[in-house]
Amino acid sequence: MIAKTHSTRSPAQKNGSDSTCRYKRTLDRIRDQVQCCKRPEGSVRLIAVSKQHPAKAVVELARLGQTDFGENYVQESLEKIQSMKALRASDPLPLPICWHFIGNIQSRKCRDIAENFDWVHTIDNPKIAKRLNSFRDQSASLQSLIQVNLQNEPGKAGIQADELTDLAELIDSLPNLEFRGLMIIPRPESSFDLQRKVFRELRELLESHQSHYPNMNQLSMGMTNDMEAAIHEGATMVRVGTSIFGPRTPKNQSGIQ
Numbered sequence: 511m512i513a514k515t516h517s518t519r520s521p522a523q524k525n526g527s528d529s530t531c532r533y534k535r536t537l538d539r540i541r542d543q544v545q546c547c548k549r550p551e552g553s554v555r556l557i558a559v560s561k562q563h564p565a566k567a568v569v570e571l572a573r574l575g576q577t578d579f580g581e582n583y584v585q586e587s588l589e590k591i592q593s594m595k596a597l598r599a600s601d602p603l604p605l606p607i608c609w610h611f612i613g614n615i616q617s618r619k620c621r622d623i624a625e626n627f628d629w630v631h632t633i634d635n636p637k638i639a640k641r642l643n644s645f646r647d648q649s650a651s652l653q654s655l656i657q658v659n660l661q662n663e664p665g666k667a668g669i670q671a672d673e674l675t676d677l678a679e680l681i682d683s684l685p686n687l688e689f690r691g692l693m694i695i696p697r698p699e700s701s702f703d704l705q706r707k708v709f710r711e712l713r714e715l716l717e718s719h720q721s722h723y724p725n726m727n728q729l730s731m732g733m734t735n736d737m738e739a740a741i742h743e744g745a746t747m748v749r750v751g752t753s754i755f756g757p758r759t760p761k762n763q764s765g766i767q
């Protein structure tokens with residue numbers, strides 16, 4: 511008999527229907543904002559950010575028709591991707607899953623990312639781009655976004671705007687990567703107008719390079735707290751975790767589990 515059991519899971523994680531509700535509310539938020547900006551229906555793709563949530567939560571959403579999932583940590587995501595594959599054989603999902611890597615890319619993880627993901631949002635240096643290319647199977651190119659840091663935040667991932675031309679040219683020249691657009695994680699801002707400002711800058715940066723790269727048409731921007739502003743400024747992909755899955759437990763005492 512164990513004297514004290516002690517659940518670390520939030521009520522939202524225990525109760526499946528809770529995340530179903532949250533998911534539907536998130537889809538409504540996107541749809542409302544798309545309508546409000548008079549953008550075409552279906553022009554914003556929802557990436558459900560499932561980091562720190564179990565494969566079970568991914569399966570639940572996939573059964574509701576969600577296809578795109580974002581992950582930040584390679585080891586954790588490989589386990590989920592494998593268990594989803596196994597499940598596909600025994601109890602197929604309605605639609606194939608598309609995996610997006612949205613975390614920092616370590617050099618030694620490039621092989622795993624290139625072999626297991628469909629999209630990568632966070633390329634920010636030439637060495638990483640070349641390594642991803644070298645490990646990618648030729649049969650389907652890795653859909654690639656460059657992460658940009660427009661606010662000069664020290665220590666933060668992402669290239670400066672004036673570095674874009676060189677990195678874009680490199681990615682475009684690599685046979686197994688397809689350059690698709692830009693991604694940003696801005697500083698949190700509480701006002702809608704301030705949130706919009708940096709998203710607008712990212713859109714303008716994309717527009718200023720678009721004539722060179724016909725398939726560069728994706729803006730990955732907007733999370734739980736700023737997705738409306740991002741959609742307003744032209745986001746084609748929003749990366750949303752908390753609004754769908756509820757709060758995450760802080761990742762620091764890793765190693766256990």
Ligand SMILES: *Cc1c(COP(=O)(O)O)cnc(C)c1O
Nearest residue numbers: 559612733734749750751752753
């Ligand atoms: C965790 C994460 C998200 C999701 O953030 P929420 O605020 O939970 O919606 C989106 N993008 C990136 C890069 C993340 O790391």
